[in-house]
Amino acid sequence: MEYQIEILKSSGEKTKFSLEKLRASLNRSGADKELVNQIIDKVRDELYQGISTKEIYNRAFSLLKKKKSFFASKYKLKKAIYELGPTGFPFENFVAAIFNYSGYKTEVGKILQGKCVTHEIDVVAHKNEETTIVECKFHSEEGRNCNVKIPLYIAARFKDVKDFWDSKPHKTKLNSGWVVTNTRFTEDALQYGKCIGLKLLSWDYPKEDALKDIIDRLGLYPITVSTLLTNREKQFLLSRDVVLCRDLIGDSFYLDHLGVSETRKERVLNEIKQLCNS
Incomplete structure (x- = not known):
């Protein structure tokens, strides 16, 4: 049927x-x-x-x-990432956290000089004497995909920054550029990204190592997955740079600032601990 x-x-x-x-x-x-x-x-x-x-x-x-609330939390992961908006800045912090947990040191919103103009880069990541620049394309509405214009634009910015970087002495080599989105790439965008050498990461790409897979594997759930916190409480935490559930475990005093009762606080932290350990 x-x-x-x-x-x-x-x-x-x-x-x-x-x-x-x-x-x-x-x-x-x-x-x-x-x-x-x-x-x-x-x-x-x-x-x-x-x-x-x-x-x-x-x-x-x-x-x-x-x-069980933490089953529902894991199930709502995709929707929870949309809830990081509308500005996209929490998504940049979220992407930076993913790189941090993969062994990188990151800077968010850094200005880099290009050969022609300066560029504000969403995430600059350093690891093993190599530097990576990451552009985050966040959509707060479902159904919107990243078309080929996005990697075209990012590739041009990456080239401008790399041309300047390679002309000056640096402690690290600038070797790769990434485009990370919470939605999907169109076929043209994927084809162009592969051809030009950009690394692409989306909700469902690359297969078995996509954004959803990395989040599950590393337990890096955004605070917005919680089914027990209200939207107002989530926005308060995001404004304090508490983007990951595991951040709240270390900074649970923010729940006191929100006036959350001890009983409810215990339930929220229990849900989050189950998520991070699952």
Whole structure:
């Protein structure tokens, strides 16, 4: 039955409902096989022609949350990254944190001189006598992808900075440029990025080493995944540069600043610890 159902994606496109995709996203939450099957059965029974992916997500999220909040937190990862907006600056801090946990030393919002003009670079990362510059392309609305104009623009900026860098003595070599987005790249963008030598990282690219895979593997969940904190509380924490769940474990005094009760504070920290250890 499910293969006859057409669903509406956030981009406005229609596509066939995929049981496998729903199962894969539920499996990533850490829920056991029995619970995943129960949720799939309920969601499948409630499908109708033209149902939106958002409605399917909301139903699965609600069923997971009833069972265990940290399952729901992991399941809402993609939505949580959108919630880092709208300015994109928390996303830059989030990307910097990913590089930090991969052994880099990072600087956010650094001005670098190019051969022709100066450039504000989102993240500059240093490791093993090499320097990498990273541009972050954040979209706060679902359904928007990074087209070929983005890597074209970034490649030009990288070349300008590298031309100047190579003309002066530096302690490190500037060897690579990255484009990181919370959405997806179009096929043209991927093709151009590969051709020009830019490293591309998106929600689902490269396969098995995409943004979602790195976050799960390193346990680097943004604070916005919490199902127990309110939006106001999340924005307060983001404004204090508490971007990762694991940051809050070390800086839990911010919950006192917010007036969170001891009982609720314990629940929030327990949810976050489960996430980081999962």
